[in-house]
Amino acid sequence: SQQGEEDPQALSIQEGENATMNCSYKTSINNLQWYRQNSGRGLVHLILIRSNEREKHSGRLRVTLDTSKKSSSLLITASRAADTASYFCATPPRAGANSKLTFGKGITLSVRP
Amino acid sequence: GAGVSQSPRYKVAKRGQDVALRCDPISGHVSLFWYQQALGQGPEFLTYFQNEAQLDKSGLPSDRFFAERPEGSVSTLKIQRTQQEDSAVYLCASSQRRLADYEQYFGPGTRLTVT
Numbered sequence: 001s002q003q004g005e006e007d008p009q010a011l012s013i014q015e016g017e018n019a020t021m022n023c024s025y026k027t028s029i030n031n032l033q034w035y036r037q038n039s040g041r042g043l044v045h046l047i048l049i050r051s052n053e054r055e056k057h058s059g060r061l062r063v064t065l066d067t068s069k070k071s072s073s074l075l076i077t078a079s080r081a082a083d084t085a086s087y088f089c090a091t092p093p094r095a096g097a098n099s100k101l102t103f104g105k106g107i108t109l110s111v112r113p
Numbered sequence: 114g115a116g117v118s119q120s121p122r123y124k125v126a127k128r129g130q131d132v133a134l135r136c137d138p139i140s141g142h143v144s145l146f147w148y149q150q151a152l153g154q155g156p157e158f159l160t161y162f163q164n165e166a167q168l169d170k171s172g173l174p175s176d177r178f179f180a181e182r183p184e185g186s187v188s189t190l191k192i193q194r195t196q197q198e199d200s201a202v203y204l205c206a207s208s209q210r211r212l213a214d215y216e217q218y219f220g221p222g223t224r225l226t227v228t
Contacts, residue, residue: 004155031214043156043204043219088155098213099169100146103155 004032004089004104012110019076021107023089024069030095032065032072037106038085046074046087051095079111115139117220119205125226126195134190134223138207145188146217147180148204156204162188163211195227 004025013019025032034046049056049065049072056063062075076083086106092098118137126132138145144163148156149172159178161169164185173180177196182188192199202224206217 033216035219042221043206045216045218048216090155092213099161099163100158100172101213101217102158103148105153105155 004091004102006087006089006104006107008107009105010108010110012112013079014112015079015081017079019079019083019109019111021074021076021087021109023072023074023104025072025089025091026070027093028067028095029091030098031092032063033090033101034061034063034072034074035088035090035103036085037088043088076109079109081111081113083109084111085109117205117207117218119203119220119223121223122221123224123226125228128197128227129194131191131193132195132225134192134203134225136188136190136205136207136220138186138188138205139209139218140186142207142209142218143211144208144213144217145182146206146208146213147188147190148206149174150202150204150222152201159190159203161213192225195225197227200225200227 006023031050033048037043047058060077065072088103088106090101090103120135147159150156158172160180162182177193179191202222204222206219208217
């Protein structure tokens with residue numbers, strides 16, 4: 001079963017534009033992670049945000065977390081063709097100690113040059 | 114430094130054959146995870162090792178799936194009597210911290226096709 005659900009399922013933007021992707025989850029969590037997957041580099045960790053954080057930045061990435069709405073968003077600013085990939089949110093299934101992550105189905109982002 | 118490596122990268126098996134997939138985690142990483150990823154889907158958790166101990170195997174789909182990590186480093190995922198529904202990419206990930214609440218480093222995966 002997949003706890004996280006991303007939306008939209010697919011997004012196509014022009015290089016230089018910003019991309020916003022959303023993730024909703026069902027149970028209480030202690031952290032939420034975003035990963036990127038493309039054919040060249042496989043699945044790569046982008047950013048982790050903990051339940052006591054509301055916003056986090058890493059380079060051109062900005063992640064927000066709203067635990068009251070059980071949702072997170074990933075913003076990529078000034079997108080590049082190299083950002084073309086699938087993006088997944090992943091959460092542990094509960095707020096305590098977790099031995100697994102559950103991934104959503106992913107968002108396919110296409111950045112047109 | 115070296116990342117997570119997996120072998121083989123591609124495996125074609127006839128239905129009913131046994132397969133063994135290998136994962137070499139990053140040296141010193143305590144945690145090792147196996148995931149199964151079907152086409153167009155996100156990775157699905159299979160099993161978790163903390164050093165040599167298999168602490169969670171709740172995601173293994175049937176008793177045909179078996180994983181081991183005998184010395185707390187290299188891990189092998191074995192699938193017996195493969196079925197067509199086993200066709201997927203099998204991903205291995207490792208983490209320097211215990212449990213799943215930290216960044217995981219993924220290998221390139223093994224694409225298994227059962228004919």
